[in-house]
Amino acid sequence: MTVTIYADDRFEQDTVQVRECPHCGAHAQMLPVSTPRFETLQQTRAGKVPVGYLCSACGEPRFARAHVRSIDSNRIELAEGIVEIERPREHFAFSYLPEDVRVYFDEALQCYAADIFNAFAAMCRLTVAASMDALDDRQQTLWRSAFDEIVHIGQIDDATAATMERLLFSGDAVAPLIDAGQAAVLLEIVKDILYQVHVRAARFRAAMKVRRFFAEEQSGKLTTLRRPRGAGLGS
Numbered sequence: 001m002t003v004t005i006y007a008d009d010r011f012e013q014d015t016v017q018v019r020e021c022p023h024c025g026a027h028a029q030m031l032p033v034s035t036p037r038f039e040t041l042q043q044t045r046a047g048k049v050p051v052g053y054l055c056s057a058c059g060e061p062r063f064a065r066a067h068v069r070s071i072d073s074n075r076i077e078l079a080e081g082i083v084e085i086e087r088p089r090e091h092f093a094f095s096y097l098p099e100d101v102r103v104y105f106d107e108a109l110q111c112y113a114a115d116i117f118n119a120f121a122a123m124c125r126l127t128v129a130a131s132m133d134a135l136d137d138r139q140q141t142l143w144r145s146a147f148d149e150i151v152h153i154g155q156i157d158d159a160t161a162a163t164m165e166r167l168l169f170s171g172d173a174v175a176p177l178i179d180a181g182q183a184a185v186l187l188e189i190v191k192d193i194l195y196q197v198h199v200r201a202a203r204f205r206a207a208m209k210v211r212r213f214f215a216e217e218q219s220g221k222l223t224t225l226r227r228p229r230g231a232g233l234g235s
């Protein structure tokens with residue numbers, strides 16, 4: 001995808017851009033609506049420029065930055081590969097988390113979406129600590145066993161696993177610094193284990209409650225059939 005800006009400030013994009021919208025979540029077309037003025041770009045010779053879009057699904061503004069590929073006397077070409085400034089949020093069943101875990105993890109995901117990876121890691125530490133605090137001793141062991149399991153099934157290399165383990169469980173005041181790749185691993189680990197220890201258990205309990213309710217209601221109906229005529233409805 002290339003954006004070309006002409007001397008009269010008209011601009012065109014040569015291919016359609018479809019990405020997940022950070023506002024509505026739809027995989028929607030990004031409609032280009034604004035670029036910097038041609039004259040300004042010629043004067044400043046900026047290397048990176050903002051481009052404004054609208055989401056075709058919800059109409060919210062979406063902003064991106066693009067590298068300037070070439071500046072000629074009558075046209076300026078932007079390079080392929082725009083970078084969206086607002087990213088889509090990671091999805092998670094937050095309603096199943098205890099309140100403090102929910103707040104910490106929500107802020108962790110905001111840091112991740114903003115590429116602030118060590119702040120993300122720090123919020124993950126707090127998320128894990130709050131999660132452990134909400135669980136009993138037996139449930140707390142789930143965190144460690146689930147961590148070991150995900151390291152195994154995810155084929156996470158020893159060095160990364162050691163960094164993740166120190167980051168999440170050591171309790172050291174100073175956590176190891178992480179990069180984008182390690183943050184991606186950390187995100188998947190914490191999401192998976194939070195799901196196992198909070199979401200899956202809560203959904204299972206809710207499902208059992210519903211099934212018991214219908215089972216008891218069904219047995220109640222069977223009892224109703226045995227009642228004398230006129231003693232059922234409205235009584």
Ligand SMILES: [Zn+2]
Nearest residue numbers: 021024055058
């Ligand atoms: Zn949208």
